[in-house]
Amino acid sequence: MRPDPSPVPKGRRQRLEQDLSTCLPRHPALVLVTDLDGTLLSGSPQWRRRFYRWLRAQREHVLHVFNTGRDLASIARLLREETAMGLEAPHLVISDVGCTVACGASLTPIPLVVEPIERRWRGQAERVLPLLRTIPGLSPQPVSAVRRLAYLIDPDLLDRSRLHAVTAHGVDCLVSGDKYLDVLPAGVNKGSTLTALLDWLEVTPDTVVTAGDSLNDLAMFETGLPGVMVGNAEPALVEALPLLRRVYRAKAHGCGGIVEGLRHFGHGALLAGHF
Numbered sequence: 001m002r003p004d005p006s007p008v009p010k011g012r013r014q015r016l017e018q019d020l021s022t023c024l025p026r027h028p029a030l031v032l033v034t035d036l037d038g039t040l041l042s043g044s045p046q047w048r049r050r051f052y053r054w055l056r057a058q059r060e061h062v063l064h065v066f067n068t069g070r071d072l073a074s075i076a077r078l079l080r081e082e083t084a085m086g087l088e089a090p091h092l093v094i095s096d097v098g099c100t101v102a103c104g105a106s107l108t109p110i111p112l113v114v115e116p117i118e119r120r121w122r123g124q125a126e127r128v129l130p131l132l133r134t135i136p137g138l139s140p141q142p143v144s145a146v147r148r149l150a151y152l153i154d155p156d157l158l159d160r161s162r163l164h165a166v167t168a169h170g171v172d173c174l175v176s177g178d179k180y181l182d183v184l185p186a187g188v189n190k191g192s193t194l195t196a197l198l199d200w201l202e203v204t205p206d207t208v209v210t211a212g213d214s215l216n217d218l219a220m221f222e223t224g225l226p227g228v229m230v231g232n233a234e235p236a237l238v239e240a241l242p243l244l245r246r247v248y249r250a251k252a253h254g255c256g257g258i259v260e261g262l263r264h265f266g267h268g269a270l271l272a273g274h275f
């Protein structure tokens with residue numbers, strides 16, 4: 001009797017797919033990574049409807065990833081609310097400013113990708129919470145933030161230099177829109193988690209396009225992947241543009257800006273017949 005052949009080691013992508021309740025496009029022509037508020041949810045209603053229709057039509061060719069500061073509960077609510085506009089769940093979700101990665105269909109976190117982030121965060125909240133409570137101008141955001149802490153800022157009261165004492169504990173502080181503070185595991189952001197996820201997906205960087213509008217998208221643009229800064233980007237992000245090698249500044253807002261950027265990066269053929 002012949003011995004059983006030794007099991008063939010699985011590729012990273014195959015291991016990732018075991019944790020998903022959705023099928024990914026086998027050979028995507030494009031991996032489109034979009035922020036939500038101000039980006040995929042922005043633009044005129046006509047542009048949004050057209051763009052969401054295009055995403056549905058290209059489902060087998062375009063692997064769509066949300067990359068957002070929202071938490072999973074808020075994304076679930078959003079997908080219900082935006083059904084009338086035609087927005088469908090993406091293939092994959094990066095939420096909580098890079099602290100969670102989930103299957104787009106089930107919104108169930110993917111342990112393979114989340115566990116390394118979890119390890120970096122263990123014990124951190126307990127260490128920094130007492131200090132954060134003493135800083136005027138911060139009020140906890142009513143979100144179910146996991147692997148991070150989320151605050152609303154009163155810019156008149158907050159002395160930002162006090163955040164240095166927080167980062168000294170080995171966490172990152174990210175302020176966006178002069179309104180929000182996220183306290184994150186050190187080195188974890190929208191860019192680092194996207195890079196880790198692309199590694200699991202085994203895709204080449206040239207098939208990726210990212211899109212965003214606010215300062216928490218800077219880390220995504222700093223990855224060096226092709227990126228679209230939409231026309232309505234916040235001024236603090238626009239200031240960083242000269243340093244961002246592969247980022248295209250679109251004129252149009254939101255979804256219109258994404259389409260403009262996709263043309264710029266040579267994906268016009270995928271848009272044919274729709275725009």
Ligand SMILES: [Mg+2]
Pocket residue numbers: 035036037038039212213214
């Ligand atoms: Mg945004």
